[in-house]
Amino acid sequence: MARKRTYTRKRQPQNKILSLLIIVLVAGFYLWQNQQQSHTPTEKTSRTTVNAPNDQALLNLKWDGTLDGDIVHVNNNKATFSETEMADTFPSHASKLRPIDGLSLSPLDSLGRSQQANFVASQSAISKVTKRPSRMPYDVRPSGWFIGDRFDGTKWVGGYHNNPNVKLGNSKQPLWNKSHIVGYQFFGMATMVTENMTTGTRVENAYPGQLVAEDDIRDAIEQNPKLTVRGQVTPLYVGNERIPRGVHYMAKSISDDGKSLNLNYWIFNVQPGVKIDYATGKVTILESAK
Template sequence: MAKKRSKQQLGRPKYFKTAVTALVLVVAAFSLWPTDTKQTKHNFGTTTSKQINGGVKKDTNPGHAQAATNADLLKIQWDGTLDGDIVHINNNQASFTSQELNQKFPGVLGDKLRPIDGLSLSALDSLGRSGQANFVATMASMDNVTKRPARIPDSVRPSGWYINDQFNGTAWVGGYHYNPKVKLGGSTQSLWNKSHIVGYQFFGMATMMTENMTTGTRVENAYPGQLVPEDDIRAALKAHPNIAIRGQVTPLYIGTERIPRGVHYMAKSVEDNGQSLNLNYWIFNVQPGITINYQTGASQIN
């Protein structure tokens, strides 16, 4: 005699086995579907498309712009992304004249603007803001750099580092410092950095002065920011230790604003006329998710 089926078995529809079989086939099909297990990484050496306002022509390649003047650079609009922090200018070719390319900038004893061979800084302007720096970096200059201090001294105080302070003609005094923590790259970091105009890695302690600093966001300073051209220069010198790299870094401001909108960074190898290195970057002083008042230094997390 056949075994009596349970009440549960009796309640199953006739097409139950067919449905189960179909489900098994679907699961098997998805298990064979190709997947990409690699994580997408930001390539901080490249840039994405930009919106260019009037006066600046857009290159055919995204992330590039033509700019003949500082005013043109200030018209370039940030696209809001980390990768978009850097724009390649004029086909990424530095615009040094032959005379400018071969400048040496010997150090002058007792002159803080020419503190060491190869580095020339600008005096603070009438509003207390740092200006253009010129340099010639070599393996010799880098080899002489000592270990960087854990922090930049309080006496090194660029415009915009404090809010409601005053420039007394020599230095910034008074006011208060506000540096909110922001999320970046999976961690929490301070929004504002004392950003070297010419990097410490090229001339060491000679770069640790107000005239060589701006108030820069973490993104502008090193994420990706100025760390990109600095690493480009360092890599070129290591690959070609007998060459020199001529560099120029120019913070740009709008009107009387205390904090620069960005820096124009050019560098070119001297002996081979740019064969080893030739770059022309505009680097925005911005931070995703933050609204910055460039006039006062105040910031707001959106």
């Protein structure tokens, strides 16, 4: 008589289930950790602080030769606007210098150089900004952008442009930028004019440069969309030089008298490994920047 076979149902190995559960938990933990890190503000770079009662004192400052040293905090990093200046709103005059509510540009000086700009940044203005063009208009031409040119009383003519690639970080980038005095991100196409441009190094413009102040303003407004910020940016020149030695950038939140934002930066127009002739725009590139 044949022996009756018995069959035992195979059980799913518990160790496989446990391993899968561990993988899911670990993946979930790392996802949560990354989300937390993305919302954690990074520690700000420590900046040198100086007292500078006037423009000449800013021009007398010496750059320490480092990228972080490109920005200096002035007067304890507190803007020095008067009550009258804080009350300015700069309504549009439908003109080149007052093209849009909140933005006021200055005419070029007698030497064809861009001057101080004032503004009030707001979520309302930022929300109207369109995508930035990939190229700057050719006729937007600040002093020093060309070498050997001349100012005819209205615009710069003649000369030639020289923009060498220089080492910056782990790559090479063009040395010169058409640097917005008031950033495009605040008022869009109204900022794309010669009166709102300087010839600035890549470091002065955005590495770290003026982009630091602009991002400070935008971050404050993103955190509080009802906030408005009073800003002022002043390029400073030595004598008859065509290229500014730097820009003085102040900004202060209006409604809470600077509690959300209050900054006072001097930003050097410099580049590591490059010697600049601010009178002509000619440069000498050292081995460290080649």
